[in-house]
Amino acid sequence: MGKEENPRKKNYKFAFAFLKLLQPVFNILFYISLFFIVLCLILCVILLIVNVDADQMLLPPFMHKIADAKGEIAQYSISFGNGIKIITDAKNVVLGDIKAVLFAGLFVLVGTLLTVAPVFRFINLLLKNINSGQYEKITDEKNPRYVMFIGLCIFFGSILTKFVMRFYNYYLAARFIKDASQEIKLSLGIDVLSGITGITILFIGFIFAYVFRHIKNQ
Secondary structure, three states: OOOOOOHHHHHOHHHHHHHHHHHHHHHHHHHHHHHHHHHHHHHHHHHHHOOOOHHHOOOOOOEEEEEOOOOOEEEEEEEOOOOOEEEEEHHHOOHHHHHHHHHHHHHHHHHHHHHHHHHHHHHHHHHHHHHHHHHHHOOOOHHHHHHHHHHHHHHHHHHHHHHHHHHHHHHHHHHHOHHHHHHOOOOOOOOHHHHHHHHHHHHHHHHHHHHHHHHHHO
């Protein structure tokens, strides 16, 4: 008679099959993030050399033209993305203002992508390492290291994301609310929930590292 398969291993087959499906997904997400980072940088270069009239400039999704009764552009509305919208007269908006909105939006997008890209990368490496040996690789010392890196990326990424979002709000407010620009100041801060999440994941990685090291020393 052949050797019976370990029931525990049999129960884990579905979990490992699922992890094998997830691993290429996170790998693709990582490269997609890199692609959009490069694309944003290319768009920034293109914006620097664009020279057209303000009313002919392509607007970002969060900036819209408002026409008057005659159908002419009377105002522009700029959304901050947090429920706040600025409406300014079209006569006060020049090409540089529209470029500023586009640059600010690209700045936020790049900051967000720089946060999620390394998270996708380390999740991919974690799953790839587990899938390479399945049961034998679960307690591999590299796994808690990857978990700790994920926690660090989320913690510092939350700081970066919060900064770029606050700078975006400050920059647009100072740019378009000209009468009150001297009263507008940048207020820094961190995303407490994301920071706690990152520290928690980092702590879990430390626990796994200790437990796996203890198991191997037995």
